[in-house]
Amino acid sequence: MLPAMRYSKFFVPTLRDDPADAEVISHKLLLRAGFIRRVTSGVYDYLPIGLRVLRKIEAIVREEMDHAGAQELLMPTVQPTELWQKSGRLEKYGPELLRFNDRHAHESCLGPTHEEVICDLVSRELRSYKQLPLNLYQIQTKFRDEIRPRFGLMRGREFIMKDAYSFHADDESLAEEYQNMFDTYCRIFTRLGLKFRPVEADTGSIGGNNSHEFHVLADSGEDLIAHCSACDYAANVEKAVSIRAVPQVATAVLTIVDTPRVTSAEDVAAFLNTDVAQLVKTLVYRAVGGDNDGEIVAACVRGDDQLQEIKLAHAIGADSVELASDAELVSIGGITGFVGPMNLSARVLIDSSLNAATGLVAGANKADAHVSGFDMTRDLKDGVFADLRETRAGDACGKCGGAIELSRGIEVGHVFELGTRYAEPMEVMFQDQQGKRAVATMGCYGIGVSRLMAAIVEQCNDTSGISWPAHLAPFQISLITMGKSAEVYEASEQIYKQLQSAGVEVLWDDRKESPGVKFKDAELIGMPVQVVIADRGLKEGSAEFGVRGGDRQTVAVADVAAAAIAQLQLLSRGSV
Numbered sequence: 268m269l270p271a272m273r274y275s276k277f278f279v280p281t282l283r284d285d286p287a288d289a290e291v292i293s294h295k296l297l298l299r300a301g302f303i304r305r306v307t308s309g310v311y312d313y314l315p316i317g318l319r320v321l322r323k324i325e326a327i328v329r330e331e332m333d334h335a336g337a338q339e340l341l342m343p344t345v346q347p348t349e350l351w352q353k354s355g356r357l358e359k360y361g362p363e364l365l366r367f368n369d370r371h372a373h374e375s376c377l378g379p380t381h382e383e384v385i386c387d388l389v390s391r392e393l394r395s396y397k398q399l400p401l402n403l404y405q406i407q408t409k410f411r412d413e414i415r416p417r418f419g420l421m422r423g424r425e426f427i428m429k430d431a432y433s434f435h436a437d438d439e440s441l442a443e444e445y446q447n448m449f450d451t452y453c454r455i456f457t458r459l460g461l462k463f464r465p466v467e468a469d470t471g472s473i474g475g476n477n478s479h480e481f482h483v484l485a486d487s488g489e490d491l492i493a494h495c496s497a498c499d500y501a502a503n504v505e506k507a508v509s510i511r512a513v514p515q516v517a518t519a520v521l522t523i524v525d526t527p528r529v530t531s532a533e534d535v536a537a538f539l540n541t542d543v544a545q546l547v548k549t550l551v552y553r554a555v556g557g558d559n560d561g562e563i564v565a566a567c568v569r570g571d572d573q574l575q576e577i578k579l580a581h582a583i584g585a586d587s588v589e590l591a592s593d594a595e596l597v598s599i600g601g602i603t604g605f606v607g608p609m610n611l612s613a614r615v616l617i618d619s620s621l622n623a624a625t626g627l628v629a630g631a632n633k634a635d636a637h638v639s640g641f642d643m644t645r646d647l648k649d650g651v652f653a654d655l656r657e658t659r660a661g662d663a664c665g666k667c668g669g670a671i672e673l674s675r676g677i678e679v680g681h682v683f684e685l686g687t688r689y690a691e692p693m694e695v696m697f698q699d700q701q702g703k704r705a706v707a708t709m710g711c712y713g714i715g716v717s718r719l720m721a722a723i724v725e726q727c728n729d730t731s732g733i734s735w736p737a738h739l740a741p742f743q744i745s746l747i748t749m750g751k752s753a754e755v756y757e758a759s760e761q762i763y764k765q766l767q768s769a770g771v772e773v774l775w776d777d778r779k780e781s782p783g784v785k786f787k788d789a790e791l792i793g794m795p796v797q798v799v800i801a802d803r804g805l806k807e808g809s810a811e812f813g814v815r816g817g818d819r820q821t822v823a824v825a826d827v828a829a830a831a832i833a834q835l836q837l838l839s840r841g842s843v
């Protein structure tokens with residue numbers, strides 16, 4: 268339990284109006300209710316009232332991690348970049364890694380994540396398979412120099428993460444712990460009262476077998492989630508695979524057609540009076556990172572589909588892809604606006620929905636011309652088919668055929684089977700049961716603790732402010748004194764003490780402010796239960812209590828503390 272507080276002494280600077288720079292509701296409300304203040308771009312102070320909620324979120328995370336058998340430790344914020352050199356991702360991580368030199372010209376960085384540091388630690392101490400499995404976690408401040416910090420705590424540059432790393436003698440043990448963490452995450456987000464969904468996630472350039480993200484469903488979410496309306500399939504659109512309906516068109520003779528200055532898929536389809544789905548949209552990209560860094564490739568999707576760049580990056584073994592310049596496009600035999608898959612001197616990747624398709628229209632790699640009657644099998648010899656298109660609402664689920672729906676999500680957690688990606692270069696070795704030296708296999712498991720505070724507010728708010736679940740609210744009861752007499756303050760203080768000794772976290776608004784101001788602040792901050800001691804009621808020996816935003820009931824002053832506590836218990840039932 269955190270201490271009770273008198274409002275008059277409490278540092279909680281609330282704001283009447285929405286701050287101009289806040290776009291999403293959680294950012295607005297956390298600023299207005301005095302939970303956070305901006306220090307600089309993507310960096311925030313957690314004010315006392317904000318810290319109270321953060322601590323409660325952390326306590327639930329910690330309790331469940333401990334319960335799951337993980338052990339808490341605390342690693343530093345500053346990391347020597349040498350370790351990143353050793354793991355091989357110093358350059359790969361890019362400008363999100365903030366690097367600097369100390370007075371001895373040793374280069375360091377601010378930790379955006381801790382695989383390197385934990386591997387360094389464990390590699391020094393691990394001797395035998397008998398010490399495995401091992402799961403170590405911390406709740407700690409991270410720094411990522413995000414290109415677009417925004418939405419307050421949602422995407423900060425400095426933020427608080429719970430990160431756990433597990434080490435195993437074999438993949439079976441890793442799979443077991445992965446499931447253990449998956450279940451633990453479900454428990455954590457359930458206890459936090461969130462509407463969430465675990466979704467299959469892209470494993471990125473790291474590869475690895477298994478990865479799930481946990482998303483809180485909210486319109487302000489930056490991620491797009493595809494999920495089936497009929498079965499449990501759910502995946503980030505970066506990875507989601509689905510089936511689209513494809514038009515059946517008869518084969519035709521390959522013909523060059525004039526399309527003067529008509530370039531976009533929609534315009535070409537209209538000009539040639541064809542279904543836009545019969546258009547082949549050819550995009551030219553440059554590979555970034557990976558074994559083929561700088562390679563120029565062409566990628567084709569149907570005219571009404573969007574290309575999912577992450578899928579393309581995987582298909583060509585790159586870290587990411589960037590649209591090629593006009594000059595690069597010309598260098599492979601293309602021409603802007605009329606590029607097509609035929610006769611290019613580059614690898615051509617084609618979305619699987621175009622496999623064996625006939626009667627298509629594609630760019631002719633000639634100014635002001637397309638080809639019609641294009642046949643994928645007949646007219647293209649060395650194209651490679653891969654899933655490249657972005658899943659759309661209404662597609663058929665690849666698992667059961669049900670309709671795919673799309674929702675926005677806030678990623679609050681991520682579990683990942685890393686395998687030996689870090690353990691190998693970082694030499695996390697042990698002696699196995701046969702006495703041979705072996706590389707440990709690893710998992711990592713992150714939760715965005717500060718992002719969670721914003722995600723909870725996104726789901727728990729109304730026009731007056733934040734409606735915290737009772738067990739997460741900064742205070743459980745808001746005690747409001749209405750009136751100026753000495754009696755009303757004395758009576759309020761009595762109730763304040765009663766509530767405190769009953770173990771309730773109470774914020775007593777003892778300020779000499781108008782009732783309007785006090786109620787507005789109480790609703791904005793979002794304590795679930797209110798107790799009101801007013802001059803007028805007190806004369807008749809009564810006081811009021813009620814839930815935030817609801818009607819209040821009148822009871823004898825002597826009973827109001829007990830009645831409010833009973834109300835609180837009613838609200839808390841079901842949440843642990």
Ligand code: ATP
Nearest residue numbers: 420421422423426428678679680681713714715718
């Ligand atoms: P995102 O795609 O949102 O950038 P990520 O994939 O980079 O997230 P991880 O490296 O998996 O994130 O980090 C673990 C968790 O840390 C995420 O699930 C998220 O909840 C949180 N997190 C990541 N970046 C930020 C950030 N900039 N601000 C706040 N929380 C973050």
Ligand code: MG
Nearest residue numbers: 363411413422
């Ligand atoms: Mg990120």
